[in-house]
Amino acid sequence: MIPYDFEYYRPASIAETVRLFWVLDHQGKSPVYYSGGTEIITLARLHLIKTGAVIDIKHIPECRALGFEQNRLVLGAALSLTKLEEANPFPLLSKTSSGVADRTARNKITLGGNLCGQIFYREAALPFLLADSQAVIAGRDGIQRRSVHDVFNGGLRLGKGEFLVQLLTERSYSGLPYVSVKKRKQWETGYPLITVSALRKEERLRVAFSGLCPFPFRSAELEEDLNRRHVPLETRIDQAVRRLPAPLLNDIEGSSEYRIFVLRNLLAEVMEEMEGR
Amino acid sequence: MRQTPHARMGLHLNINGEEKTVTVRPADTLLDVLREHLGLTGSKPGCLNGDCGACTVIVGDLPMKSCLMLAVEAADHKIITIEGLKNTPIQKAFIEKFAFQCGYCTPGFIMNAHALISRHPQAGYETVKEWLASNICRCTGYREIEEAVMSCLRKPEMERTPKGS
Numbered sequence: 001m002i003p004y005d006f007e008y009y010r011p012a013s014i015a016e017t018v019r020l021f022w023v024l025d026h027q028g029k030s031p032v033y034y035s036g037g038t039e040i041i042t043l044a045r046l047h048l049i050k051t052g053a054v055i056d057i058k059h060i061p062e063c064r065a066l067g068f069e070q071n072r073l074v075l076g077a078a079l080s081l082t083k084l085e086e087a088n089p090f091p092l093l094s095k096t097s098s099g100v101a102d103r104t105a106r107n108k109i110t111l112g113g114n115l116c117g118q119i120f121y122r123e124a125a126l127p128f129l130l131a132d133s134q135a136v137i138a139g140r141d142g143i144q145r146r147s148v149h150d151v152f153n154g155g156l157r158l159g160k161g162e163f164l165v166q167l168l169t170e171r172s173y174s175g176l177p178y179v180s181v182k183k184r185k186q187w188e189t190g191y192p193l194i195t196v197s198a199l200r201k202e203e204r205l206r207v208a209f210s211g212l213c214p215f216p217f218r219s220a221e222l223e224e225d226l227n228r229r230h231v232p233l234e235t236r237i238d239q240a241v242r243r244l245p246a247p248l249l250n251d252i253e254g255s256s257e258y259r260i261f262v263l264r265n266l267l268a269e270v271m272e273e274m275e276g277r
Numbered sequence: 278m279r280q281t282p283h284a285r286m287g288l289h290l291n292i293n294g295e296e297k298t299v300t301v302r303p304a305d306t307l308l309d310v311l312r313e314h315l316g317l318t319g320s321k322p323g324c325l326n327g328d329c330g331a332c333t334v335i336v337g338d339l340p341m342k343s344c345l346m347l348a349v350e351a352a353d354h355k356i357i358t359i360e361g362l363k364n365t366p367i368q369k370a371f372i373e374k375f376a377f378q379c380g381y382c383t384p385g386f387i388m389n390a391h392a393l394i395s396r397h398p399q400a401g402y403e404t405v406k407e408w409l410a411s412n413i414c415r416c417t418g419y420r421e422i423e424e425a426v427m428s429c430l431r432k433p434e435m436e437r438t439p440k441g442s
Contacts, residue, residue, distance in 0.1 A: 001309050005284060008303035008349050038345045041306060042326055054303075056350070082339075104389060104411035105327050107339045108346060188410065 002044045007053040014062060014138045014165060020055055021161045022140065029053040033163045035063075035078050036110040038101075039117045049118075062136075062165050063112070073169040077112025081124070084111060090169060092178040093127040096197050099182035100124065112164045116156055120249070125152050125216040126180070126197040126208040131173035136166040154245070155215045176201055179270050183262055185253055193254050194262055198270050205274055207267075212259055213245055226271065237267045288352055292317070293361030299348075307351050308332045308343035311358060319359035319384045323413075330412030333385035334358045340392040340411070357391075359384035367391050370425035378416035386412045390426045399431045 007029065011017040017033075024031040029052030034040055037056075043049040057063050063078035066087055073089055081097045085106070088094045100106060100114060100123055114124040128135075128148045135151045137144050139162035148167070151157050158164070180197040184190040194211040204227050208218040222243040226236050241260060248256035290297045292315065299314045308325075311317040311334070323331035325344045332343040335357040362368060367390045370376070377383045386409070393400060393408045400408075405426050414422065 002304040002306070004304065005302055006304050008347065037347065037350070038327055041345055041347065044304070045325060058350075101327070102330075102411040103408050104330060104333060104340045104342055105345065107341055 002041065003047060004044070004050065006044075006051050008056065009053060010056045010059050012059050012061075014060055014143065017055060017057060017060060017163070018138055018140060018161060021163075024053045024055070025161065027052075031055055033057055033116075035116075036080065036108045036113040038105060038109050039113065039119060043118070057112070057163060058110070060165075065166060068171055071171045073171055073174060075111060075167045075169070077110065077115070077164045077166060079111050081106040081109050081111065081114065090127060090131075090174045092130070092173075092176075092180060092197060092199060093124065095178070096126050096180040096182075096195065097124045099180075099192065099195060111167070115152070116158070116164055120214045121192055121195070121210050122152075122216050123182070123192070123195045123197075123210045126195065126210055126218075127199075128152075128167055128169065129208045129216065129218040130178075130197060130199040130206045131169045133167050133169040133173075135164055136168060137162050138165050139163070149218075152216060154217070173199070173201075177274065179273050181266060181270060183266060191253050194259060194266060196263070196266050196270050198274050200274055205271070207270070209263075212248060212263065214247070214249060217245060219243055219245065226267070229275070233268060233271055237264055237271070240267065286349070288348060290348070290351060290356060291354070292356045293358060294355075301348050303347065303349050305348050306344055307334070307336075307341075307346045307348045307356070310348040311343060317358050317360050320388075321381055321384060323381070323385075328413065329382070329385070330389060331382050331385040333388040333412065335388055335392050338392065338396060340389045340408075342411075357388070359388060362387065362391060365391060366429045367394060367425065370428045371422075374421050374425040374428065376418060376421040376425040378414075378418050382412060382414045382416075386414070386422055390422075390429070393426065394429050397430075402427070405430070 011020055021031050031053040032051045034054040034056045058078040063076040065074045065076040085094045085098055133148045134145045135148050176199050178199045182195040183193045185193050192211050198207045210216040222240045225239040250256040285300050288299050288301050301310050311320050320334055320343055321331035323329035327342050327345045333340050334343045336351055337354045367387055389412055
């Protein structure tokens, strides 16, 4: 049971949602945007998040968009992960997000919720980082498009009162060769350790990571090392590992040394598969 | 904009084909309301963290962990709890295959499996495995549960049995 009260709002438009946020904020209610809500409920039960009002964005039409518009895939932030998997407009996203939590939980977890949550894995970010997608952000200054590299740069970069409405991805990325592998320390259902997603565009490999650092990331320098195909694979991996951003995670799921050990093997697996195609 | 008062609100829910009106806090989870307000105690509180699946109910046509859903979110959907299932194939199969031991996880498994069978009546083994991974049985009776679910499915789209068995 959640040990405190909050108000619940269900706006039907972007403008109404933003306006509501600021009204509630001025009332001192510390409002939070609510999509799937799984993380908010879990943290609220433990008193790890405190809010006087939640604003449910699932009924905003733009947040439920799913389809191609001209040459672009439009995915609303309030789409559940299983809805995305079943529609499968972006196979790399389907594959990567199918590793999040479990099937029933993914009926509730949304794309925006996974990307904007506090839990550091946020695997759904990887395909968008690889595809140089754009994020549609709503806030006091209206609706803006920003590169996902700016929005997910070492953590989520949203201003106060802003929320993620959609992700826009060029259609061509949905058909590119990809690999996405998730490793867990225990069984097939344990908590995640590392996820590596890779995509090949114009003979260059792009690679993004979750579970290594407290944020999902993609590194241009690291990719440069991995793409030196004249260099032996083991050497490329050694060089790439030196490019990892700090800090590396070191927790009950795996020490930083263990994560590096798993990463080396995982990169070898991913590189062999992608370069063999 | 739908707004709720801070403390308590009247909420209409369609549960097991019946219209119910309850007075709840917006912060109440669906599990809280089912058990504490409506006396539907078949949905079990387990981890309360979305991990165990003991509280699974069907909302619309999808299994949902009722500990991870606010009751107010379920207002526009049809909800089915274990109390709403009567002599369904999966319930009979659980008995025939001895698919429970202590029984605490059973309602959650049955609700998840019922949704699976309804949505994918010809599901293959990999699909069954993926769906059942949402629930935990601490008595570890997984093999019998899996057999019960497989026995309710029609002949396969793909394979029906695990590789190597």
